Amino acid sequence: QVQLVESGGGVVQPGRSLRLSCAASGFSFSSYAMHWVRQAPGKGLEWMAVISYDGNIKYYADSVKARFTISRDNSKNTLYLQMNSLRDEDTAVYHCAREVKPLLGPVFDPWGQGTLVTVSS
Amino acid sequence: EIVLTQSPATLSLSPGERAALSCRASQTVNNYLAWYQQKAGQAPRLLIYDTSNRATGVPARFSGSGSGTDFTLTISSLEPEDFAVYYCQHRANWPITFGQGTRLEIK
Numbered sequence: 001q002v003q004l005v006e007s008g009g010g011v012v013q014p015g016r017s018l019r020l021s022c023a024a025s026g027f028s029f030s031s032y033a034m035h036w037v038r039q040a041p042g043k044g045l046e047w048m049a050v051i052s053y054d055g056n057i058k059y060y061a062d063s064v065k066a067r068f069t070i071s072r073d074n075s076k077n078t079l080y081l082q083m084n085s086l087r088d089e090d091t092a093v094y095h096c097a098r099e100v101k102p103l104l105g106p107v108f109d110p111w112g113q114g115t116l117v118t119v120s121s
Numbered sequence: 122e123i124v125l126t127q128s129p130a131t132l133s134l135s136p137g138e139r140a141a142l143s144c145r146a147s148q149t150v151n152n153y154l155a156w157y158q159q160k161a162g163q164a165p166r167l168l169i170y171d172t173s174n175r176a177t178g179v180p181a182r183f184s185g186s187g188s189g190t191d192f193t194l195t196i197s198s199l200e201p202e203d204f205a206v207y208y209c210q211h212r213a214n215w216p217i218t219f220g221q222g223t224r225l226e227i228k
Contacts, residue, residue, distance in 0.1 A: 045157075045165065045208055047217040059215050095164055100176065106212040107155050109167035109176055 002026040002110055004096050009115030012086055022079040022096030022112055030054070030074040031102045036081050038092035039114070048094075049081065050106060064090075086119045093117075123147055125209050127220035133228040140196040142223045144209035149189045153212040156185055156194045159222075160205045168207075169194060201227075 008020040022034070036048040049060045049070040058070055069082040079096050093116050097108035124147040134140055144154065152172040157165040167176040169185035172192060182197040196203055204227050209220040 044221045045210070045219040047210075047219065050217075061216050100167060100170065104170075105153070106217050107167065107170040108157075108165070108210075111164035111166075113164050 002098070004098065004110060004112035006094065006096055006112045006115035009094065009117045011118045011120060013121050014087060014119055016086055017082070017084045018086065018117060020081040020083065020094055020096075020115055020117070022081075024077045024079065024098070027098070029072075029077040033099045033102075033106070034070075034072060034079045035097045035099070035106060035108060036070060036079075036094060037097055037108065037111070038090075038094045040089075040092040043092075046092075047106075051079070053102070083117070086117075088119050091117060091119045122216055123150060123211055123213060123218055125211060125218055125220035127207075127209060127223045129223060130221075131224045131226060133226050134199055135228045136199050136201055138199050140194075140199055140203075140225060142194040142196075142207050142225070144187075144192045144194070144220050146190040146192075146211060150211040150213040152188060154185070154187065154192045155210045155212070156183075157208045157210065158203075158205050159208065165208065196225075199225075 003025045005023045012018050035050045051058050051070045067085045071080045093114035095111050095114040097111045100107045100109040126145045128143045156169040159165040173185045184195050206222045206224050208222050
C-alpha cells in the first residue's frame, strides 16, 4: 500500500543543521509532487515546502525560505528536507505528504506519521 | 497570504447529532478548499477537496459546501470516531495555508 515514512528528526541546538528524509513506497514516486508540512506541539498545521515531480520547481513558506531546502531522489524514492540555521520556533513534527493525484495541485493524501525535531540548547 | 479562519474553535456535540464546521477565507479561494481530520497522535487524513469532493474511502456522512470565501464541512450524524480536530486548507495560490482548526468534542 501507499506509505510515507519520515526519519532524521532529533534534538539539535539552535543554529545547527538537520536533514530529514521521507521514504516513499507503494506508488510511482516520480509522478507526484511532494510537500513538507509541520506541526508545532499542540498547534496547527503549517505548510513548509513543495517540490515538483521532477525536482525542477520548488516553493517555500516565507518562514523557512533561505534556511530550508527541499530535494528529492527519484531513483531512491526519497524526499529530503535540509534544515539549516535552526531556531527554537522550528520545533515541530515534520510530515511529508503526497499530492492526492498527479497534477491536481496541493491536496495532501497520504501523509507520513512525521518525525519530531526539537531545537533546544 | 490568504488567512483561513475556522469557527467555532471547539464544538461540543453528541453522537447522532449533525455538525457544521465553518472556514472563512480572507480572500476568494475559488473552490480550492480542502478539509482534513486529525486524531490525537495521528497524521491528518484528507476528507474533502475542492469544496465538495469526498476523498477515497470517506463516509458519505461527510460533505462539503460553499464558494468564494465561505465554506462548510457538515457531518450529518456523528459517529464516535468522528470526534477529532478538523482543519481547512486552500490551494488557490502560494503559500498554501491552513485554518487554525476546530476541535469536535463529545458533549
